Amino acid sequence: MARTTTAGMVVIGNEILSGKVTDTNTPFLAKQLRAAGVSLERVIIIPDEIETIAAAVGEYSRDYDIVFTSGGVGPTHDDLTIAGVAAAVGRPVVRHPQLERALRDFFGESVTEAKLRLADVVDGTELVEDGNLKFPTFLVDNIYVLPGIPEIFREKVGAIRNRFATDPFFLRVVYVREQETTIADWLDQTLEAFPDLLLGSYPKLNNPEYKVRLTLESKDSDYLENALGRLLELLPAEAVVRQE
């Protein structure tokens, strides 16, 4: 089995840390990466500060195969991600001639310095084009620089997804009527027999149907089915509400 591609995510924005905006990009990207067979190893949410962005992006760029940033890209005073990524990779910010031309064509006489800041990129940025998108995605070494606006973030992730998709995980879900404390020993025994199984146990309070949702995952579908079989042997039949 090939080594799993790893990823880190850096979410940039005082508005997330101060609770004024709920970050929906992280759960979206987490699901997309999982479905693509990429292992998301870390997410960090940091304020709009160049040094902080540089430190987090630099660390994750070294530690993981791919890095995604979310937020801090735009024409306003608090958009510092480009400068932070530049500091992380040790290269200057330059105005990209192709993007500047596109912005001047688009805005015509109403173009301003603030608007032209959208053409500022880290030197050596690859512009990842997609026919459906108005503006290309910036790729700096292994760092995808994505905007924080959820609609655009999703559109861009969809457009670049085929660049990093590898082998997917297989998932089975078992809903259980017993408390987590009651079934813990059976989970342990299943893991002893299938140590490579990824087993999750998520209690749900006040749910009339089930008490715990168990997730079983593997990239090997036979291994997964055998592990599921073992778990179902161990659980009392009446404890299982249903499977997915």
Next chain:
Amino acid sequence: MARTTTAGMVVIGNEILSGKVTDTNTPFLAKQLRAAGVSLERVIIIPDEIETIAAAVGEYSRDYDIVFTSGGVGPTHDDLTIAGVAAAVGRPVVRHPQLERALRDFFGESVTEAKLRLADVVDGTELVEDGNLKFPTFLVDNIYVLPGIPEIFREKVGAIRNRFATDPFFLRVVYVREQETTIADWLDQTLEAFPDLLLGSYPKLNNPEYKVRLTLESKDSDYLENALGRLLELLPAEAVVRQE
């Protein structure tokens, strides 16, 4: 003005990173801390690994006044937060006699080793009691160890909130009909005149009412109102949809 209390949050759970569960505890805590006048400086989402938990909790415990952990507390194989926090502070995990007694009383003859693991705490843990909660919150030095289950997480944050509430931020919101690129210069001018203003600019796509939501914040309500006045002078009257 007294120094603002700072906080860091460590979210522990493979289920969050793999997109199987959406983390709602972070936005909840972010809002609660903001309302309490505490500045949330960092959030990190990490996998269920003792060394990783120890490193993140140790770093945040040194860097911030208060740390919150979410998740990895319970009777199952992937509940490693207590061990991770113990490694972070360099003290052993011990079984707490008072908690063990409570668990034995509660479960009676059906008590198991897995259930008794709920009584395992880091040596020196303070049990923060609240009359309304079935189980106390664990405080290890400056680290509040909270469960990941959202209903319990919220209940416990509500119960301990008065321990760290200080002076709150004042917030004003302006909804604007113009694009962010159009108003960027006026935002910059407002910040030049009021450098301590916390100014956020959040574009909203496909909204019939407004294009950008501006948030203005300060702990000084006079300063906030003066900054708001300056911004409203700069913005064309027809650009402002409404204020909050």
